[in-house]
């Protein structure tokens with residue numbers, strides 16, 4: 001393949017890579033990645049998730065921490081070091097593969113710092129290079145980005161085609177979003193096909209139009225012009241979120257377990273009422289993720305029609 005052909009091939013392979021980014025922690029990046037990938041995989045979309053977080057909350061949400069294949073990010077670091085394709089752990093759910101993160105990712109930042117000294121900003125292309133051969137067969141690839149790491153954010157944004165940005169309605173999430181806008185502008189110099197899919201309001205107790213309008217205004221102020229806020233928001237449901245992370249279950253899996261849970265009075269009669277009960281809010285949260293998954297696919301298809309492959313290939 002010619003150099004130009006190779007670049008077009010890589011852009012095509014990475015055409016469905018979505019970076020989940022906000023510089024602020026606790027705004028729902030990992031919860032959204034786990035649940036969207038889980039629900040899309042359940043609907044027969046082949047999904048890959050790349051975890052760039054040292055804390056690796058994704059391993060808790062998907063329940064694979066310390067299991068077979070949980071290498072704490074060692075494989076990802078080795079891929080970057082040797083510039084060879086990433087190797088995912090297969091089927092953490094049917095159709096859902098993961099490149100795990102974890103403590104070993106601590107080596108990634110110093111590695112990138114020395115590469116940046118050698119190669120300048122071209123060093124940021126490495127994730128795109130090691131991800132492209134693996135990403136090609138997947139329908140959707142999510143990159144779960146860490147908070148407060150300019151280098152890892154830049155790495156993700158240079159590999160991604162799309163950005164999805166969760167935020168809470170508070171100031172912290174909105175400031176984090178402004179920092180993403182800065183990194184987005186820088187990444188587009190190397191990765192001109194990068195585009196913002198939209199922002200998602202996370203863990204909100206509010207259905208108020210005013211709150212939604214404020215967040216929409218903040219996205220537009222950060223990114224300029226027409227910057228979509230997804231219609232679907234994820235409702236606030238703290239107990240259900242705790243159940244999910246403690247048990248390694250996704251919201252739609254908890255929804256089924258909640259439905260199968262005996263009535264509280266039946267537990268009382270059976271003498272098992274001391275056992276912790278699952279929050280019944282799981283069904284509502286699962287419904288929000290379901291709606292968001294459908295909206296994501298709709299927005300993605302519309303965005304792909306607006307920026308046809310031709311443009312990607314011309315990069």
Ligand SMILES: Nc1ncnc2c1ncn2[C@@H]1O[C@H](COP(=O)(O)OP(=O)(O)O)[C@@H](O)[C@H]1O
Nearest residue numbers: 025026027028029030031203235236237238241
């Ligand atoms: N629907 C929800 N309502 C309230 N809290 C939630 C909800 N979903 C997840 N959480 C909690 O929010 C916190 C941050 O979520 P997380 O997805 O880890 O954010 P990030 O990846 O941006 O740091 C976690 O403690 C998680 O349990």
Ligand SMILES: [Mg+2]
Nearest residue numbers: 029030053057
């Ligand atoms: Mg996270």
